[in-house]
Amino acid sequence: MKKILFSLLLLFAFSHSANAQYWSRWYKPHNVTIGFSADEKWAFFIQKNAVGIDNIFKVEMKTNAVTPVTDFNERPVLSAIAIFGKPAVVFARATTTKGDEIHLYRVNVLTADEPVDFTPTSGPSNKTIIGMAYNGRYVYYLSDKGPNSKTDTYRYDATQYITELALANDKDYKTLCWSRDQTHLLIRDPKTLTVFSYSIETTDKQKVELPFDGDDLKTVFYDPMNTSFYMINKGNQLALSKITASGTSDVETGAYYSGIDGAELSLNGKYIHTSTNGAEKVMDNVSHTFLDLPQGGYDMVIGPKESSVLYTSTDALGVKLFVYDIAKKTSKELTVIK
Secondary structure (H helix, E strand, C coil): CCCCCCCCCCCCCCECCCCCCCCCCCCCCCCEEEEEEECEEEEEEEECCCCCCCEEEECCCCCCCCCCCCCCCCCCEEEEECCCCCCCCEEECCCCCCEEEEEEEEEECCCCCCCCCCCCCCEEEEEEEEEEECCCEEEEEEECCEEEEEECEEEECCCCCCCEEECCCCCEEEEECCCCCCCCEEEECCCCCEEECCCCHHHHHHHHCCCCHHHHHEEECCCCCCCCCEECCCCCEEEEEEECCCCCEEEEECCCCCCCCCCEEECCCCCCEEEECCCEEEEEECCEECCCCCCCCCEECCCCCCCCEEEECCCCCCEEEEEECCCEEEEEEEEEEC
């Protein structure tokens, strides 16, 4: 059985919504928070405008001043992700009243410029944002060619403003994550449940040997340094498996944490954003203890500086947007979501 050789070269430089996903594909169950700007001066979120259509808004962190980023009067924003390197947000929205043709757009959050459609098609097509490279260069997304067609994986280069085909899908493979150097995807065959390392540059595909395999594996993704895999099995155990020169080793320390049914890492892996029985929690990746976030908080986004968490909370007055200061263990209300 052939095992893969991993290059550890590091390059530094529709109901569900993607947000702050730097290392892997992971959907959050809510669709309000989008994320922070790279400098954390702004937070972005989705709420209804004056005519009741979901649009993107921004709130200034110091003043709590809320201003619109988009103002569509029909066909709402479906999902969005804040990108780094540029003052911009990428979002998904239908181009037709029927809603069978979804396009992706980039919009400058500091100007009145019209959104730019970077995924033009000539017919029905569904597109879904699945995440962003840690350095903000690429936004990864899925796109089909209409009903009953294969779903390919693309990436939008937010620096050069070009779109690239990352995976031409011939077997309904599911894209799980991307490597730090942005040269490989981990993909999974939904029929055999085998995980492969796929080279975006050469299209070479090689099987990955994992301690959790087959139907025991729920998901897998690289750690930020490309030296280990995070895995979640069907027993909801989050574990770590070190990458060796000939493949992967056994799970390093047994169960890394139990009760985790979904997980994603913060920008540098300092924290793990987890889903535990439908509730969202943020765990320190060294102490394995959960942050003392207010009870009832949800729709969380860990800031790019890893010093704060954006979240929403519901009370008698409605849904409110908060920012939590990790060091001070305090929350600040930003706005009430319309």
